[in-house]
Amino acid sequence: MNKLLQFSMLKKLTISLITILLVSSPIFSKITFDFDVLDRTLKLGETVKIGITCNRKILKPTAWFAGRSWKINYVEKIGHTYHYVLYAGLSRYLEPKVYNCVLTLPLKNSSFKKTFSFDIRDGKFPYGTVALPKVKKSLANNTKQLSKESQLITSKFGSTSKHRQNKKLTSPFILPAKGNFSSEFGKHRKYKGTKKSSSKHSGLDIANVEGTEIVASHDGIVIMSESLKSHGLSIMIDHGFGIKTIYNHMSKLKVKHGDIVTQGQLIGKMGTTGISTGSHLHWGLGVQNVRVNPLYWVNTRSLYTD
Numbered sequence: 001m002n003k004l005l006q007f008s009m010l011k012k013l014t015i016s017l018i019t020i021l022l023v024s025s026p027i028f029s030k031i032t033f034d035f036d037v038l039d040r041t042l043k044l045g046e047t048v049k050i051g052i053t054c055n056r057k058i059l060k061p062t063a064w065f066a067g068r069s070w071k072i073n074y075v076e077k078i079g080h081t082y083h084y085v086l087y088a089g090l091s092r093y094l095e096p097k098v099y100n101c102v103l104t105l106p107l108k109n110s111s112f113k114k115t116f117s118f119d120i121r122d123g124k125f126p127y128g129t130v131a132l133p134k135v136k137k138s139l140a141n142n143t144k145q146l147s148k149e150s151q152l153i154t155s156k157f158g159s160t161s162k163h164r165q166n167k168k169l170t171s172p173f174i175l176p177a178k179g180n181f182s183s184e185f186g187k188h189r190k191y192k193g194t195k196k197s198s199s200k201h202s203g204l205d206i207a208n209v210e211g212t213e214i215v216a217s218h219d220g221i222v223i224m225s226e227s228l229k230s231h232g233l234s235i236m237i238d239h240g241f242g243i244k245t246i247y248n249h250m251s252k253l254k255v256k257h258g259d260i261v262t263q264g265q266l267i268g269k270m271g272t273t274g275i276s277t278g279s280h281l282h283w284g285l286g287v288q289n290v291r292v293n294p295l296y297w298v299n300t301r302s303l304y305t306d
Contacts, residue, residue, distance in 0.1 A: 203284030232274025
């Protein structure tokens with residue numbers, strides 16, 4: 001075989017190999033999305049979860065749902081597939097009705113939208129009154145201090161999550177303390193004989209004797225460890241993905257701001273500091289600055305990825 005023929009055959013073989021590579025390359029393949037919606041019918045205080053996969057990188061994906069914008073978090077890349085997740089909290093103050101969730105998914109040279117509808121039902125929260133001891137009423141009547149602390153806590157819940165940004169949540173949250181549930185999430189509470197306004201309870205109260213151990217409900221980083229007059233000795237932990245937990249009314253703090261904690265690690269002791277009727281822990285959970293029922297995150301295994 002002459003050299004010219006050999007070169008021609010080699011050139012054709014090279015072109016054929018390049019063609020195969022181009023056809024099989026994800027860069028030249030059709031854009032594909034896949035969506036995994038946890039539940040389309042939910043109650044106030046629960047959480048919307050939508051898993052998203054795409055064979056292209058999505059650039060700053062967002063969602064518009066229940067009158068506000070939500071961040072869609074990058075999870076990981078497996079092979080040529082990018083994985084993302086949306087966690088959106090359902091406020092206890094939302095009007096029960098059908099809401100559309102519009103996903104905006106920008107790619108390098110194009111952008112896509114996808115809409116899902118969710119039937120949001122009433123949480124059917126109970127009513128109750130709170131009778132504070134005389135020594136605690138002055139704290140409840142200090143509306144200026146209450147407002148100051150509420151603003152601080154809201155700003156912490158709304159801060160950008162920096163911990164575990166590119167790691168999956170693979171295991172459920174755990175209860176942070178042993179005891180009786182003395183006031184459930186969403187309960188309409190009126191404080192007798194005080195200026196403190198009635199509200200729907202933003203967390204779960206767990207009652208037990210003073211000194212009962214309190215542990216981190218999941219891995220994270222401590223973003224607040226302070227003594228507050230109204231909320232008592234308080235800790236907040238950032239778990240990534242816009243998810244944060246708060247622990248109030250403690251008697252002792254065992255971690256400080258900036259500490260990395262693991263699920264089940266001791267973070268404090270139960271007490272009755274701040275506006276409290278007795279020894280208990282107020283445990284709250286926020287999803288992108290919306291307070292939700294923390295028990296939903298304990299009991300709903302499908303919120304997590306394998």
